[in-house]
Amino acid sequence: MSDYKAPVRDMRFVMDEIVGLAEIASLPGYEEATPDMADAILEEAARFTGEVLAPLNRIGDTQGCKLGPDGVITPDGWKQAYKAFCDGGWNGLASPVEFGGQGLPETFGIAIKEMAASANLSFSLGPMLTGGAVAALLTCASDELKAIYLEKMITGEWTGTMNLTEPQAGSDLALLRSRAEPQADGSYRVFGQKIFITYGDHDMTDNIVHLVLARLPDAPAGVKGISLFLVPKFLVNADGSPGERNDAHCVSIEHKLGIHASPTCVMAFGDHGGAVGYLLGEANRGLEYMFIMMNEARLGVGLQGIAVGERSYQQALGYARERKQGRDAVTGEALVTLEHHPDIRRMLMLMKSRIEACRAITYYTAGLLDRAHAGTDPEQKKRDLFLAEFLIPIVKGGGTEMGIDVTSLGIQIHGGMGFIEETGAAQHWRDSRITTIYEGTTGIQANDLIFRKLMRDQGATAKVVFAEVYATAKALADSGKPELQAIGQRLNAALKAWREVSEWLAANTKNAVSGVLTAAVPYLNIAVAVCGGWMMGKAALAAVARLDQGEGDPRFYRNKIATTRFYADQMLPQAEAWAQTVMARDLAIKDIGNDLFD
Amino acid sequence: MSDYKAPVRDMRFVMDEIVGLAEIASLPGYEEATPDMADAILEEAARFTGEVLAPLNRIGDTQGCKLGPDGVITPDGWKQAYKAFCDGGWNGLASPVEFGGQGLPETFGIAIKEMAASANLSFSLGPMLTGGAVAALLTCASDELKAIYLEKMITGEWTGTMNLTEPQAGSDLALLRSRAEPQADGSYRVFGQKIFITYGDHDMTDNIVHLVLARLPDAPAGVKGISLFLVPKFLVNADGSPGERNDAHCVSIEHKLGIHASPTCVMAFGDHGGAVGYLLGEANRGLEYMFIMMNEARLGVGLQGIAVGERSYQQALGYARERKQGRDAVTGEALVTLEHHPDIRRMLMLMKSRIEACRAITYYTAGLLDRAHAGTDPEQKKRDLFLAEFLIPIVKGGGTEMGIDVTSLGIQIHGGMGFIEETGAAQHWRDSRITTIYEGTTGIQANDLIFRKLMRDQGATAKVVFAEVYATAKALADSGKPELQAIGQRLNAALKAWREVSEWLAANTKNAVSGVLTAAVPYLNIAVAVCGGWMMGKAALAAVARLDQGEGDPRFYRNKIATTRFYADQMLPQAEAWAQTVMARDLAIKDIGNDLFD
Known part of the structure; x- marks a missing residue:
């Protein structure tokens, strides 16, 4: 059984240093989204999700839902928790004030949604679906229908x-x-x-x-x-x-x-x-209309991968700090806790760094949606919206595939205990498995990235992303700090691979469509790795700046730099490998028909 | 619900063309292991596992075992199936004739074990464990204990x-x-x-x-x-x-x-x-004594990853050939079966090629054990044993990690239906999850590969493997056939990466043990990818030879070449990426203590 403690510090770090909360709070309508407000809301949400939703997660898994003569019966505690969730105002946090919402930016909403999904993914799906329906009604319902339905859905009634x-x-x-x-x-x-x-x-x-x-x-x-x-x-x-x-x-x-x-x-x-x-x-x-909602829903599902991954990480870390087994390979100390073992540390760091990278991409995208919604410069708003839409298949495909990988590591760290259902580690892995399927499979995200997001403006948005990633890589290289330069080199190499395959794809989508479709998921993998590196690169730069200024907890910033470098060493080289795969397209199989599998 | 049809043709291909069944049948004691015998046994085992064991797989999953007052109660049909298994002589196939076994080489035994584990992993674990215990008794029991226990365990009584x-x-x-x-x-x-x-x-x-x-x-x-x-x-x-x-x-x-x-x-x-x-x-x-058995047990667990992967592949392929959804991207034909879609084909080919690569490594290793057991030249026997022992962590770590990846793709191909338990695709994924844990986790396999198998003879066995892989890459390059040359290039590049990191490790195991341990699993990944490419390279060379000779089913051989090239394009580039990760070792985190995760 595991507790859940929302990673408020990392959430705030991402909001402040990567998303730019201060800037978003300066946009018209978001004036309440101050740092103080963020502190208050995140702390309260952390308390609520940790104390009320998280303990129900395993109960929900073991009891499940039942279909009775009067409809579906939810597990013990569900009704009460839902009432408490609505009473706390969590349902309508980022919904318009005129229909009973709190009108806060999605930059806040995304953090609360992550907490709810970490604490209890099954529970969080109800409010998530309601949010999607609310978005649809806001987009296309008549005033009459809005008047009847919207407020009740935003309050969660x-x-x-x-x-x-x-x-x-x-x-x-x-x-x-x-x-x-x-x-x-x-x-x-x-x-x-x-x-x-x-x-x-x-x-x-x-x-x-x-x-x-x-x-x-x-x-x-x-x-x-x-x-x-x-x-x-x-x-x-x-x-x-x-x-x-x-x-x-x-x-x-x-x-x-x-x-x-x-x-x-x-x-x-x-x-x-x-x-x-x-x-x-x-x-x-x-x-x-569904596709308008779909962007939001896909952002939400990408977030689920991160959320379940975070829960799994916390549980695995807890176990690794408790369970004693084996000798320290360096000091020779007998009977140390698992976290001393290099391979366990590798797995924990892989979980941590991939979760943090995907969290940063996801929150950054939410921030872009806020800017696109409340910004004042129409050109900039359009650019922010396109950028957000470009990143959404990366968030969805990347966050969910990461979630499955990471929850599997969470089991692995537990050894044999991970395979026992009572431990709870397996539930996260099972829960995560739907996320690469619903709201569009990973294959569909990859096609969306290439055929809609990359191609619709002849790569213009992609070029904006490339330029931003390059700027981050250059800042790392120019930092004069060896650990940042090492990250910058890897990021630059991965970016180069992404650029090359993007150009290759642009030249080939028409005359080799089957090959491009075969290469779509490997292409998505590259985009995920590079965008993760880009965000973590920003994080490392911010951490170094805070350390230089002597602000905050130096341990947190030092760990952020180490986590970034770990991510760069483990994940970024893969972009180059996938680039080879993309450019190999379907040459191996293209002349063979459906007897390929005979 | 899925049927299981043993992939007898691929098994025979591997046995004949890669393991060298004819040569093994010429060793003293294995004279009965003729191609005719192989046909008869494999066909009969395919029938038995498909008709008797496979239909019980889902029943076993839903009923599970129960603990009653008199002990454990197995699911419906288990007792009868076990009796039929023993009556058919399957339990003692590769055990010594003097204790009631059939004395056939492990090259046969491994195929039968794969079929049993594909058909019903839970069932197959009983005979597998008995086999391990038999191996231990053969190694170290007194004649008196042997006389009492061995025959009854070999017959399965x-x-x-x-x-x-x-x-x-x-x-x-x-x-x-x-x-x-x-x-x-x-x-x-x-x-x-x-x-x-x-x-x-x-x-x-x-x-x-x-x-x-x-x-x-x-x-x-x-x-x-x-x-x-x-x-x-x-x-x-x-x-x-x-x-x-x-x-x-x-x-x-x-x-x-x-x-x-x-x-x-x-x-x-x-x-x-x-x-x-x-x-x-x-x-x-x-x-x-346990470690003597352990090699056999690890080979068996590596095989389980392949077996469950194969079952999952067959089910996914069946679904992809039945389910109609979407338009053919190339021909524009409306409402085609899933297997027409490039991303589905990518996933099916990834399953197929990774399963076939791991099958070939595993059977090849079983063949080495047969040669080490029955060979006549003591030097060659020792070399074969060392080679088998070198490959066993690669079989175990590689086969089981592959099994989890591949059964996950099996779910993905089913889309939403894959998440519904009645479909049966999810069971394979759940079943596979234990395989990277029991009989030594993947981390332990990686350590075994580096610290025992690579280092114990100062890399001498590794050099034998490198030379063999190089010979295969060279044969591909010298073939004059562009599709083989493309495979040879990738294999050569991956081999180069493996060699380099092996040398790097050898130079660093003493003074940077923590870094080497952090790099162990990525190192194992390289070994798995390259050995898979090596085996598939052998397969492609054999297939081309058969095609040139005009023998057998040309479609099978053509598909084998395509499968090899696909594997080379998808999996071999990753060896170079992991090599970068290996050589990054733990630089990112080495100076940080256990507050790394704070």
Whole structure:
């Protein structure tokens, strides 16, 4: 069993030194986001997540959810924790003040979300999905629908869901079959079955707001004929209270590898005459609206990899500091704790450095979204948005793949005890395994990075990133400090590899599309490694500056520099290897058809 | 749910073209190991494992084992399957004829073991542990003990266990506390608790033979004071039948992440007056005897990574050939099966090529053990044994880490369905997770490779391996065929990296031990990648030769060449990256103490 203590110091360091919290707090609307406010909120969130959510994590894993005659039953303690979560105002932290939110920047929101997901990933998925639905309503709901639903969802009184997948339509949403029939009163009747619906039903709130992708009768085929509907579990009375039960039901829940306490529902819409639904925005633009939410959702899922990784790291570190086994290889001291052993230290440092690198990329991206939202210069806002969108597949793909690797190391550090479920280390690994799949697989992130984010502006945004990474590498080289120069050299070599393969891809996407697609995930791996190095490079530069100024805890800054160098030594050389793989594309297999595997 | 069809064709290819079955069949005692015999045995084993063991795999996962008042109860079908396994003669395939085995070379045995572990890893662990115990008895038991126990264990009438770990003594066996008191009749009374004892109890046989590490009263401290004892569950009557119940009891079983149907027992010896035991071999040499078995056990666990990987690959391939989703990126054809998508093909090829590379290393090592056992030239036998021992940590570390990676890809290919337990893809990943831990963690394999296998003869065996790899790379380069030359170039570059870091390590093990230990696993990764490339290079050369001769199925050989090139493009560049990491050693963290993680 493990405790969770939010890494507030590292979060604040990233917010202050890499994201630029002070600058974001100077943007219109974010004036409350002061350093003092950050201290207060992060400390309180750390207390709440550590004391209330974290102890439920293992209970959730062992009990899971059950489907009773009246719907899904969440594990013991879930209802109370959810109420406390909403009462604390955590649900609407970064939502607009006009609908009951607190209007704080996402730079704050992201840290709170990390804490919640670290403490209890299954729990955190409910608020995360609600947040996605809120974003969709803010984007495309009519004022009338906003007035009925938004405040209740932002306070958490009601939760939200996203209904995309159908049995025949997973990654390929063109295959959606759910349909919506217009009614005389302007509403619709929705029919269809949706699968993998997170928190599609539960017993924590008295209503649930489903957002459902479906086709209108006259809709074109494919992805351009999909509309978005709001389908509440209970129709809403004129006074805002839940009324008649709608024809939207959870008919079964899945038995999953992980996140047992997050109900994954098969939802039947319209099996008893039709589910009442309301069109959101314009007809046939549903997928577009979903993609607006998708960026936020993907940032959130990338964060989950970091969050579960952090939890696993804390538990592994705790074990390594407690468990005595073996002799110190250097001093010869008998029976030392595991953390003395170089290979255990290697694994702990690999966990720590990869988590910190991904945290920095993710928070930096959240900061860009804040700047894009509240900035004052339209050109700069556009640039920040493009930069954020460029980084999002890197955050999602990189954070989640890292999460699986790191939680596996968390098991390994425990030795045989790691394989015993009661230890709790295995749960993190099982929980993390969904993150590279939902909200778009790693392959889909890689394609998004290349075909949308890299190509849409002919590499202009990529060039901005390259220039920024180069500036960091140059600052490291110019620092006059050997340890920073060593980092700068590795970063520069990795950046060179990334640039080269980006140019290679640009020249080949048209005439060698299969080869580029084969190379997409290795390309994503390069981007993740380099962006991690870039962020850690910024961190090391900031740490050196603080040390030079004699400010703060020198041990923290010294460790940050060491962690950066460790990351550079372990992760950055791989960028060059993956570059070779990218440029090998599919030459090995391209002339062989589907009998390749015979 | 997945079927399992043993990859007999690839197994035979490896046996014939890489291991040299014909040569092994010419060694004294192995005359029966003809190609015809191989055909017959492999086909029959494929049938048995596919029809009898494979269907029980998921049942075992969902039911698991239970501890009843009379001991451990195995899942439905286990007893019958075990009886059929023994009746078929599979248990003693490679054991000596004089004790009821079939005396076939391990080159055969390894293929049968792979099939059993693919079909049902949990089931296969029982016979594997028995095999380890048999090897120990052959090494160090008195003729009297051999006469009582060996034949029954080789036929499978009784099973065997290995009792090493204690709560305070995992990787560090110096901490063992179990003790043995000599009795007037020459027997001993054994006392102590052992944990993580695989098949420590079960209901499939009427006796179980425990091999137990314990200390004699006058034994020196540490690893030099450990002796090995045979402790039967039931004492054996003069007529060989099981008699009085011995004081060796399973007191609880673990609730584990995977291999649910393999009972992992806490064993209490001597809680009711002392368990009757018999000293095996000489006093205080127990660990030495265990290490003799350990090589075989590690080879077997490396094989498990391959076996579970193969099962996962077959299931993922089946799904990719069935599930339709998305448009073909090259032809534009709508709604194609997953195997058309380049990223799915990348993942399938990565699975296939890494499995085949590890299979070839493992079988090659088994062949070396056969040559070392039955060869006629003492010098060559010694060289073959050293070579096998050098390769064993590479097989163990490489096969098991590969197994985890590959079964994770197996989930990924299934998308959301991979996360649903009923699909069965997740079980392979969960089952594989123990393999990098038991029989020595990956870190321990890496240390074994460097400090024992690389250093014990001042790198002489490593130089033999380097020369062999070089010869393969040169043959590829000299082939005149561009696809082979491309493989040869990558192999040569990776070999160069391996050589350089080996020399670097040799120069630094004494004065920078902490750095070398930090670099050990990255070093192991290099060895695995290069040895995989070496074996696949041999495979590609053989395939080209067969194609040139117009023999066999050209599709199989063409695919083998493509698979080799794919492996070379994806895996071999990483050797150069890890070489950079090795030589960075622990410079980032070496001056920081245990506050590194604060």
